[in-house]
Amino acid sequence: MAIEWYLALSALIFVIGAGGVLTRRNPLVILLCVELMLNAGNLALVAFNRMHGGGDGQIFALMVMVVAACEVVIGLGIIVALYRRHLPIDVDEMRELQG
Amino acid sequence: MAEVLFFLAAIGVVGGAIGVVVLRNPFYTVLALVVHLLSLAALFLTLRAEFIAAAQVVVYAGAVMVLYVFVVAYVGGGEAATGSGQASELRVLAVLFAGALFVCLCIATLGSGLQALGTEGAEVGAGYGTPQQIGDLLLGRFLLPFELASYLLLLAAVGAVVLASRRRGVGEGAEPVISVAQLLRPRGTGTMAEAVSGLPAAQATGDRDEREARERGDQGKERDDDADDDRPRVDHGASDRGGS
Numbered sequence: 001m002a003i004e005w006y007l008a009l010s011a012l013i014f015v016i017g018a019g020g021v022l023t024r025r026n027p028l029v030i031l032l033c034v035e036l037m038l039n040a041g042n043l044a045l046v047a048f049n050r051m052h053g054g055g056d057g058q059i060f061a062l063m064v065m066v067v068a069a070c071e072v073v074i075g076l077g078i079i080v081a082l083y084r085r086h087l088p089i090d091v092d093e094m095r096e097l098q099g
Numbered sequence: 100m101a102e103v104l105f106f107l108a109a110i111g112v113v114g115g116a117i118g119v120v121v122l123r124n125p126f127y128t129v130l131a132l133v134v135h136l137l138s139l140a141a142l143f144l145t146l147r148a149e150f151i152a153a154a155q156v157v158v159y160a161g162a163v164m165v166l167y168v169f170v171v172a173y174v175g176g177g178e179a180a181t182g183s184g185q186a187s188e189l190r191v192l193a194v195l196f197a198g199a200l201f202v203c204l205c206i207a208t209l210g211s212g213l214q215a216l217g218t219e220g221a222e223v224g225a226g227y228g229t230p231q232q233i234g235d236l237l238l239g240r241f242l243l244p245f246e247l248a249s250y251l252l253l254l255a256a257v258g259a260v261v262l263a264s265r266r267r268g269v270g271e272g273a274e275p276v277i278s279v280a281q282l283l284r285p286r287g288t289g290t291m292a293e294a295v296s297g298l299p300a301a302q303a304t305g306d307r308d309e310r311e312a313r314e315r316g317d318q319g320k321e322r323d324d325d326a327d328d329d330r331p332r333v334d335h336g337a338s339d340r341g342g343s
Contacts, residue, residue, distance in 0.1 A: 001105045004209050004216045006146065009109050011204035013116050015197045020120035022193035028125050028171060032132050035163075036116050039139055042151075044208075050146045051213075053221035055236045058151050058228065059244075062237075065158060066248045070255035072163055076170045077262030083174045084265070 006047035014040035025090050027082075031075045038068045104145055111138030129167045136160040147223065150233045 017036030024030055042061045049057025082089060115135025122128045136159045143152035209216065226232055237245050 001101055001145065001219065002217050003220055005105065006142070007208040007216070008205060009112065009142075011201055011208060012113060014204065015201040016113070016116040016120055018200060019193055019197035022196065023190050024120070026125060028167070028174070029119070029128055032119050032128055032167070035132065036119060036135070039136070043139065043142060046143055046146050046148045046151060049148070050220040050223075051215045051218075053223050053227075055228070055232050058148050058233060059236050059241050061148075061151050062154065062233070063244060063248060065154060066252060069158065069163055070251055072166065073255045073259045074262065076166060077259040079170060079174060080263040084263075089174055 003047050003051045006050075007044060010040045010044040010047065012040075013037075013043065025092055027075070027079055027089060027091050027094075030091060031072060031079075034071070035068060038064055101145060104141070108138045108141040108145065111135070112142065125171045126168070129164060129171055132167075133160050133164050136164070146220075148228045150228060150230045 014037050017033045017040060020033030020036065021030055024033065042064050045057045045061045045064070049055065049061075079089065082094070087094070112135055115131050115133075115138060118131030119128050119135065122131055136155060140152040140155040140160070143149075143155060215221070
């Protein structure tokens with residue numbers, strides 16, 4: 001398959017993720033949609049890496065996976081902390097995060 | 100054959116992504132993301148990125164998704180339906196914005212005029228994308244980012260423990276001091292230290308409840324319906340004075 005198909009697919013996944021971030025209100029689902037966007041970026045990186053040969057894009061994709069894992073861990077920690085304080089799990093209600 | 104594989108995997112990827120956005124139950128959302136990730140691993144395989152595909156399945160679809168499932172099971176609860184008119188207007192706006200973004204991205208990537216976009220990619224050898232090549236790059240040219248990534252993971256682990264611990268963050272209330280003598284001496288022996296500081300058993304259990312109740316009292320204006328708030332505030336002060 002030509003590389004441009006992969007890029008178009010990557011753009012489509014990114015857009016679906018962005019739409020999810022804009023429409024959903026549950027922070028868990030918003031984190032999942034951010035994962036979708038990061039995965040779209042990964043797919044574009046690997047596709048461009050295939051286009052050029054070499055392995056740099058794959059290393060970059062691995063780094064993106066590491067950063068995504070860190071982001072997930074911190075985000076889920078914040079959600080668990082919200083739940084422990086009996087605050088509503090809803091981003092519209094969470095206008096301030098101090099204290 | 101490659102085309103069939105690509106389109107099958109693409110259907111899985113897009114279907115999983117739409118499932119993440121559309122499904123109401125957070126648990127089903129996580130399962131849809133697992134489908135998405137597995138199909139994406141198949142796409143990576145068609146791009147000859149074998150190690151990335153394996154890491155995707157093991158790290159993402161394995162470890163991270165298990166974390167999600169645990170948190171969904173812990174927090175639980177679906178999302179309340181958005182009935183107000185403002186929310187539906189926002190939804191229409193979000194869909195419009197997403198469509199515009201898709202057009203922009205397609206123009207940016209496909210209209211870039213790169214000659215190699217229409218080809219299947221550069222000629223690569225048999226060892227392309229194997230763990231050997233990735234390992235050579237990671238421990239050679241990209242050693243510094245590799246080490247920095249390990250520090251980032253350590254920081255994230257420590258941060259998650261601090262965020263999700265029962266003490267609710269750093270710097271709230273004094274830490275209970277455990278001395279060596281307290282560990283060696285059985286409780287309630289009747290020493291002079293116990294007479295001064297109060298019974299250690301009362302310290303161990305009562306202190307923590309008091310501290311939590313005090314913290315809740317400080318933010319009592321936010322959550323007044325909490326059960327622990329019903330305790331009279333005078334008792335805390337009295338027991339504090341009696342203890343010290």
